[in-house]
Every structure is written in C-alpha cells, then in structure tokens.
Amino acid sequence: MQWPELWVVDDDASVRFVLATALRDAGHQVREFADGASAWSALQEAASPPALLFTDVRMPGDGGLKLLERIKRLHPELPVVVMSAHTDVSSTAGAFRGGAYEFLSKPFDLDDAVGLAARVLDTPIAMDAETEVVSQSPEAPLLIGDTPAMQALFRSIGRVAQAPLNVLITGETGTGKELAARAIHLESPRASRPFVALNTAAIPAELLESELFGHEAGAFTGAARRHVGRFEQADGGTLFLDEIGDMPASLQTRLLRVLAEGEFFRVGGRELIRVDVRIIAATHQPLEQLVAQGRFRADLLHRLDVVRLAIPPLRERRDDIPRLAEGFLQLAAQRLDVAPKRFTRAALQKLQAHGWPGNVRELENLCWRLAAMAPDARVGVDDLQLSSIRTQVAGADWEHALADWARSQLAMDADDLHAKARERFDAVLLQAALDATDGHRGHAADRLGLGRNTVTRKLGSSRKRR
Numbered sequence: 001m002q003w004p005e006l007w008v009v010d011d012d013a014s015v016r017f018v019l020a021t022a023l024r025d026a027g028h029q030v031r032e033f034a035d036g037a038s039a040w041s042a043l044q045e046a047a048s049p050p051a052l053l054f055t056d057v058r059m060p061g062d063g064g065l066k067l068l069e070r071i072k073r074l075h076p077e078l079p080v081v082v083m084s085a086h087t088d089v090s091s092t093a094g095a096f097r098g099g100a101y102e103f104l105s106k107p108f109d110l111d112d113a114v115g116l117a118a119r120v121l122d123t124p125i126a127m128d129a130e131t132e133v134v135s136q137s138p139e140a141p142l143l144i145g146d147t148p149a150m151q152a153l154f155r156s157i158g159r160v161a162q163a164p165l166n167v168l169i170t171g172e173t174g175t176g177k178e179l180a181a182r183a184i185h186l187e188s189p190r191a192s193r194p195f196v197a198l199n200t201a202a203i204p205a206e207l208l209e210s211e212l213f214g215h216e217a218g219a220f221t222g223a224a225r226r227h228v229g230r231f232e233q234a235d236g237g238t239l240f241l242d243e244i245g246d247m248p249a250s251l252q253t254r255l256l257r258v259l260a261e262g263e264f265f266r267v268g269g270r271e272l273i274r275v276d277v278r279i280i281a282a283t284h285q286p287l288e289q290l291v292a293q294g295r296f297r298a299d300l301l302h303r304l305d306v307v308r309l310a311i312p313p314l315r316e317r318r319d320d321i322p323r324l325a326e327g328f329l330q331l332a333a334q335r336l337d338v339a340p341k342r343f344t345r346a347a348l349q350k351l352q353a354h355g356w357p358g359n360v361r362e363l364e365n366l367c368w369r370l371a372a373m374a375p376d377a378r379v380g381v382d383d384l385q386l387s388s389i390r391t392q393v394a395g396a397d398w399e400h401a402l403a404d405w406a407r408s409q410l411a412m413d414a415d416d417l418h419a420k421a422r423e424r425f426d427a428v429l430l431q432a433a434l435d436a437t438d439g440h441r442g443h444a445a446d447r448l449g450l451g452r453n454t455v456t457r458k459l460g461s462s463r464k465r466r
Contacts, residue, residue, distance in 0.1 A: 005030065023117060056084065200241055209250075231277055
C-alpha cells in the first residue's frame with residue numbers, strides 16, 4: 001500500500017513548522033495539525049492513513065498518548081513517533097507500551113528526525129491489531145534527568161520494560177541502580193506483582209542460599225520453621241539482585257540452574273518449587289574481569305546480561321544537578337517537617353562543579369543535612385562549606401601525608417611501596433568504617449561501596465599479616 005503523507009501533530013507552531021519544513025525538504029508530503037483532536041478527526045475521515053505520524057505528548061485537550069491509543073485501535077500498523085520536551089520514565093514507557101515506533105526528546109536534531117522517517121518508510125512495521133494500551137502505573141521512583149545520557153536511559157527503560165528479558169544494570173556506587181530496576185518493574189506488565197530486592201553483598205555467605213531459596217523447618221541449626229525465600233516472594237514479579245558480583249561461586253551455580261529451569265528446592269526440602277520471576281541484577285564491578293579471574297561464571301553472566309543498562313555517574317550529567325538538588329532539598333524539608341529552602345544560584349554552581357564521587361546518593365545526603373542544619377531559607381555557598389568542605393580539607397591533608405611518606409621511603413630506597421601503602425590503606429579505611437558502624441560488617445561494606453565478602457576477606461588478610 002502506498003501511503004501519501006507524513007503527519008505532524010504539535011501545538012507549538014514553531015516546532016511544527018521546522019519539522020514539517022525539514023520533512024518537505026527531504027521530499028515528503030506533510031500535513032500539519034495543532035492538536036490531537038483535529039488529527040484524530042482527519043484520520044477518521046481519510047481514505048488512507050499517513051505513512052508516518054509525529055505527535056507531541058503534551059497538547060491542549062487529549063494529549064499525544066491518548067491520540068496514540070486511538071490510532072493503534074484504528075490503524076495498528078501505522079508507525080507513530082512520539083515527541084516530548086518532558087522526558088522521563090513514565091512518558092517514554094507509556095509511549096512504547098502504547099505501541100510507539102520511537103520516542104524523540106525535544107529539542108531534537110532535525111537530521112535525526114528526517115533520517116528516522118527514511119528508516120520507517122523503508123521498513124514495513126507489523127504490529128498486533130489487538131494492541132492494548134495499559135493504564136498508567138503507580139508513580140515511578142525519583143529517577144529524573146534532562147541530559148542526553150538520562151534521556152537515552154529513559155528510552156532504554158521504556159523499551160526493555162515491555163520485554164520479558166533479564167537485565168543487567170551497571171554503574172558506580174550511588175548512581176541509582178535500584179531506582180532504575182524499580183522503574184523497569186513499575187512500567188512492565190508485572191507492575192501489579194511484587195518487586196523484591198536483595199543486596200547479595202549484605203547477607204553473610206552462609207545465609208544467602210536460604211535467603212534466596214528459602215528453607216524447611218529443621219534444615220539447619222536454628223531453622224525452627226519454614227522460611228519462604230526471595231524467589232518465591234517475587235513469583236510473578238521481579239527479583240532485583242544488587243551487587244551480583246559478590247555472590248559466592250557455589251550460589252552462582254545454583255542461581256544459573258534456577259534461571260535455566262525456573263525451579264528449585266528449598267534448603268533441606270524435597271518439594272520442587274516452580275516460579276515465574278524476572279531477574280534484574282546490578283553491579284558496580286566489571287564482571288568481565290571477574291570472569292577472566294575465575295571469580296564469576298561466564299555462563300551466568302550471559303544469562304543475566306540479556307539487556308545491559310549503564311547508569312551514568314553524576315559527573316557526566318552535571319546539568320541535572322540543579323534539578324536533583326532542588327528536588328532532594330524540598331523532599332527532605334517535607335519529610336523533616338521544616339520550612340522549605342532553596343539554593344542560591346552560586347550554591348547550585350558550586351554543586352555542579354563538585355566531582356561527586358558518591359554520585360546521586362552523596363548529593364541526596366548533602367541535601368538532607370542542609371534541610372536540617374542550614375539556618376536560612378536560602379542555602380548559599382557558605383552553607384555548603386559547612387557541610388562538605390571539611391571532608392575536602394581532610395582529604396587534602398591525607399594526600400599530602402601520603403606523598404611525604406612515599407618520598408621518604410623512596411629516599412631510603414625502600415621496595416614494594418605500592419603493596420605496603422595498599423595494605424595500610426585498606427586496614428585504616430576498614431577500621432574507620434567499622435568504627436562508624438559499630439562493628440557491623442554489612443553496614444561498613446555498604447558505606448565503603450564494597451561487598452561484605454570483600455570486607456571479610458580484607459579483614460582476614462590484615463589480621464594474618466599482623
């Protein structure tokens with residue numbers, strides 16, 4: 001079938017004009033509409049639908065997603081490109097869930113839009129005539145951002161949420177990997193079923209198997225009654241396994257079998273348990289290197305790494321910092337029941353210049369401290385210094401001390417300096433974290449961004465050397 005036109009639906013006349021002009025310059029016939037209602041009326045009256053339709057999301061009356069829903073009921077094969085300046089997980093996931101061919105974040109490159117049209121017209125799009133638009137899911141977690149890196153992430157989440165595939169989320173500590181996992185679950189067909197999260201590094205190795213798969217009464221000392229594991233709790237929903245790189249080798253083998261067969265036995269049990277669980281795993285470690293070192297199973301990595309999402313560190317999305325900071329500050333003020341506060345422009349510039357080694361989590365913690373302790377309604381640069389500069393000064397002091405020590409050792413022709421420095425660094429840092437967490441290894445590991453097993457191993461090595 002030869003379809004004669006491309007349609008552009010947008011209440012912003014300037015956007016409508018430049019996009020339509022670019023498409024016409026590329027040789028297409030283009031028809032323009034200022035709102036969804038007029039486009040829908042024209043579609044009902046048209047002898048044949050357009051070859052491709054571009055639509056904005058937010059317009060007077062029924063928005064673009066409502067128009068998309070109607071189009072897919074009347075012409076399920078018609079490719080629709082959704083456009084929006086408000087890029088977030090809900091809008092992108094809603095578009096793909098409704099059957100959109102692609103999502104364009106405004107402002108977009110006109111060459112990209114023209115190239116997209118060319119690809120669509122060269123590739124027939126076959127879609128199910130019974131496509132059903134699912135209603136909006138509950139509000140997604142605070143995973144926000146307007147930078148290109150985050151817009152690309154939102155589009156990926158929107159796409160992968162609809163597919164029953166395992167996902168591996170990578171990123172530095174504090175970037176929001178669990179928020180991404182929750183967003184995938186909330187925008188998926190499993191949203192009404194449980195989302196169960198487990199930090200595999202925070203559970204002692206000897207208890208992790210029971211925590212994952214459950215146990216029967218009497219399976220081991222202290223097992224007074226049956227315990228239902230996380231896999232059973234997540235049946236029909238999503239199981240999020242954080243810090244998967246710290247999972248012991250024996251459990252990696254058992255997890256692989258469950259992923260392959262969808263069934264398992266509780267610890268000490270004889271009843272075969274079958275579950276339907278989507279796995280989303282996360283790690284800050286390079287799993288490929290762990291595989292090369294023999295610390296992680298290659299076949300398990302392949303099972304988990306069906307789709308990989310990389311969460312960008314905060315330093316690579318600095319333009320998102322003001323919006324995140326203001327949002328965290330307002331939320332903290334509400335939760336603490338204190339007067340609302342705002343950052344000055346200079347303070348926001350200071351935040352954008354910071355390196356944020358702890359990423360979004362570090363920024364969130366700072367905002368909570370400021371909400372509780374900043375004396376005025378306007379949070380300025382001086383307030384930031386009260387909360388964070390002390391750690392920067394202390395950091396400079398220990399770096400200078402380390403440099404002085406290295407120079408003195410080199411002057412004495414000492415050997416193996418790196419190993420000696422690393423040994424003392426690990427011992428001091430681990431002890432400080434244990435002191436700060438009252439000796440709780442799991443909490444100390446979380447504060448350091450390490451797995452509990454890693455902390456245990458380093459402590460053991462330190463004590464042996466003593």
